[in-house]
Amino acid sequence: MDGFPFLIGQHPLIQKIQVLIKKVSSTDATVLVMGESGTGKELVARAIHALSTRGDRPFIPVNCGAIPAELLESEIFGHERGAFTGAIGARAGMFQLANGGTIFLDEVGEMSPPLQVKLLRVLQDREIRPVGADRTMKVDVRVIAATNKDLQHEVDRNAFREDLFYRLQVIPIIMPPLRERRSDIPLLVEHFLEKHNRKKPERTVQITEEAMVHLWEYDWPGNVRELENLLERMVILSEDAAIRVETLPSNIRSFISEKRIPKPSLTASGLDLNSAVEEFENRLIEEALRRTKGNKQAAARLLGLKRTTLVAKLRRRKAVPGTVQPSQNYLL
Ligand SMILES: Nc1ncnc2c1ncn2[C@@H]1O[C@H](COP(=O)(O)OP(=O)(O)OP(=O)(O)O)[C@@H](O)[C@H]1O
Numbered sequence: 001m002d003g004f005p006f007l008i009g010q011h012p013l014i015q016k017i018q019v020l021i022k023k024v025s026s027t028d029a030t031v032l033v034m035g036e037s038g039t040g041k042e043l044v045a046r047a048i049h050a051l052s053t054r055g056d057r058p059f060i061p062v063n064c065g066a067i068p069a070e071l072l073e074s075e076i077f078g079h080e081r082g083a084f085t086g087a088i089g090a091r092a093g094m095f096q097l098a099n100g101g102t103i104f105l106d107e108v109g110e111m112s113p114p115l116q117v118k119l120l121r122v123l124q125d126r127e128i129r130p131v132g133a134d135r136t137m138k139v140d141v142r143v144i145a146a147t148n149k150d151l152q153h154e155v156d157r158n159a160f161r162e163d164l165f166y167r168l169q170v171i172p173i174i175m176p177p178l179r180e181r182r183s184d185i186p187l188l189v190e191h192f193l194e195k196h197n198r199k200k201p202e203r204t205v206q207i208t209e210e211a212m213v214h215l216w217e218y219d220w221p222g223n224v225r226e227l228e229n230l231l232e233r234m235v236i237l238s239e240d241a242a243i244r245v246e247t248l249p250s251n252i253r254s255f256i257s258e259k260r261i262p263k264p265s266l267t268a269s270g271l272d273l274n275s276a277v278e279e280f281e282n283r284l285i286e287e288a289l290r291r292t293k294g295n296k297q298a299a300a301r302l303l304g305l306k307r308t309t310l311v312a313k314l315r316r317r318k319a320v321p322g323t324v325q326p327s328q329n330y331l332l
């Protein structure tokens with residue numbers, strides 16, 4: 001997207017988010033970014049800030065989940081001298097530091113109920129009261145919050161204030177998990193390979209088509225962050241100029257081979273049980289042989305079979321024309 005180097009992706013869901021970012025960046029509306037870990041929530045917050053008229057003012061991230069509850073209030077709102085034991089001087093909080101800019105309240109679902117009340121007041125009145133202060137002060141801060149929790153569910157179980165939830169999500173942005181926009185995977189792979197290759201100019205690492213198909217099919221529980229970390233690691237550690245299936249981490253390879261085992265179902269027209277069982281057996285045998293690099297003894301152990309039983313099964317497959325055969329090289 002021209003002039004939009006932030007959020008890589010051409011999937012319709014991402015294109016919508018790119019348009020939304022542009023629209024909301026010209027306002028001061030409070031934004032709540034929701035989505036699984038690693039889907040790009042912070043990237044969206046930074047993009048909104050950077051494109052807004054506040055872009056040259058501070059962007060202050062606060063991780064509400066990482067700061068102990070008893071410190072969070074003074075971190076966010078600051079404190080007066082002597083407000084609590086150890087408060088030897090007055091200290092500005094994140095809202096003061098963000099004045100004129102944007103505060104990013106990450107993991108806002110972790111905020112304690114008393115602090116939720118205080119945040120609600122800030123959103124309503126645009127003024128803060130430092131811990132121990134008897135007066136409030138006006139602040140000009142745009143608030144963007146993010147959470148990987150299902151906040152509606154937290155509201156339903158009374159762990160998050162409903163009024164604050166509505167105040168925060170004036171503009172809700174929901175980041176889709178990577179597995180729901182797989183068509184962006186090749187683009188992201190190219191982007192991260194280029195980014196990390198640039199740091200290592202003496203050699204360029206590429207990816208084979210087959211390995212790319214594996215990355216496409218993998219489910220990415222850690223989303224874009226997991227993909228980026230993997231590619232960075234592969235570029236640094238690769239002995240070879242290409243990332244191949246064999247060099248991918250074993251959790252990805254076994255996820256793919258298990259996913260590719262067909263799971264036959266009984267349809268209205270019925271099912272040929274014998275051939276379905278045979279095919280299922282074949283796939284597992286093939287997977288066991290692949291994992292053990294063709295070692296029949298080890299493969300038989302993985303399958304809970306005697307080596308002779310496995311060999312007999314392999315011979316029988318070979319003898320029956322038309323059956324699905326495990327890879328030829330394992331049969332020799
Ligand atoms: N669409 C994207 N294009 C380019 N880079 C992306 C994209 N989405 C995420 N990233 C990168 O992935 C990493 C994780 O993104 P980010 O920190 O924004 O995720 P997050 O949703 O805040 O995760 P968490 O919930 O774990 O904090 C970052 O390095 C970010 O730059």
Ligand SMILES: [Mg+2]
Nearest residue numbers: 038041042106
């Ligand atoms: Mg984050």
